[in-house]
Amino acid sequence: DIQMTQSPSSLSASAGDRVTITCRASQSIGSYLNWYQQKPGEAPKLLIYGASSLQSGVPSRFSGGGSGTDFTLTISSLQPEDFATYYCQQGYSTLGFTFGGGTKVEIK
Amino acid sequence: QITLKESGPTLVKPTQALTLTCTFSGFSLTTTGEAVGWIRQPPGKALEWLAVIFWDGEKRHSPSLKSRLTITKDTSKNQVVLTMTNMDPLDTATYFCARRRGWGSWFDYWGQGTPVTVSS
Numbered sequence: 001d002i003q004m005t006q007s008p009s010s011l012s013a014s015a016g017d018r019v020t021i022t023c024r025a026s027q028s029i030g031s032y033l034n035w036y037q038q039k040p041g042e043a044p045k046l047l048i049y050g051a052s053s054l055q056s057g058v059p060s061r062f063s064g065g066g067s068g069t070d071f072t073l074t075i076s077s078l079q080p081e082d083f084a085t086y087y088c089q090q091g092y093s094t095l096g097f098t099f100g101g102g103t104k105v106e107i108k
Numbered sequence: 109q110i111t112l113k114e115s116g117p118t119l120v121k122p123t124q125a126l127t128l129t130c131t132f133s134g135f136s137l138t139t140t141g142e143a144v145g146w147i148r149q150p151p152g153k154a155l156e157w158l159a160v161i162f163w164d165g166e167k168r169h170s171p172s173l174k175s176r177l178t179i180t181k182d183t184s185k186n187q188v189v190l191t192m193t194n195m196d197p198l199d200t201a202t203y204f205c206a207r208r209r210g211w212g213s214w215f216d217y218w219g220q221g222t223p224v225t226v227s228s
Contacts, residue, residue: 001171034214036155043204043218044147044155050212087155091213094168097145099155 002026002093006086006100012108017078021103023071023088032092035064035073038102039084047086048073075105083107110134112144112205112219119225120195126224130188130205134217137163137183143208144188145215146179148201156201160208161188195226 003026031051036044048064116128145160206215
């Protein structure tokens with residue numbers, strides 16, 4: 001199995017802050033990395049696919065980067081509606097489309 | 109418009125089997141490249157991928173749960189069914205179905221999720 005490790009597990013930030021979340025794969029997955037946002041009581045929402053492609057309708061303040069084993073999700077200017085939990089997911093191995101453990105972004 | 113909706117029991121007893129149905133619209137599992145997957149989330153915990161079924165009938169299962177999972181499709185009804193045997197209280201979770209897309213296997217449309225509690 002490919003393991004996905006996110007860091008930090010939680011962070012506190014203020015509106016307007018630049019926030020970066022990291023996701024590390026246990027082996028190289030190329031650009032097969034996707035990011036989701038989940039708010040309490042809701043289904044996850046796709047933000048970024050293929051490491052850096054923005055899903056239609058997602059604000060441009062969200063961006064993704066990286067390849068191989070190390071990836072980032074950056075929110076350039078945190079908005080009140082961005083307080084949520086973020087998950088990475090690898091799509092490289094069909095043995096298991098593993099998710100990361102999540103990063104909770106809280107209001108400072 | 110693409111929608112997915114999960115249905116099934118909210119309560120199952122330990123050792124029983126769970127059968128969940130995902131009914132979808134706006135796409136067809138007869139179209140090349142389409143696939144539907146199941147993901148679950150225990151209360152307060154992270155997402156866990158369970159299984160996926162492709163347009164051509166190919167299936168993939170979580171290695172850790174493979175022996176307990178069966179995924180099937182009924183293209184005439186636009187449904188995907190997940191069966192999990194020998195349920196345990198640790199299987200208590202919200203179960204989501206989602207459409208899987210692309211070379212990078214992302215999940216672009218999700219159902220609202222259905223909560224399942226395993227308790228005697």
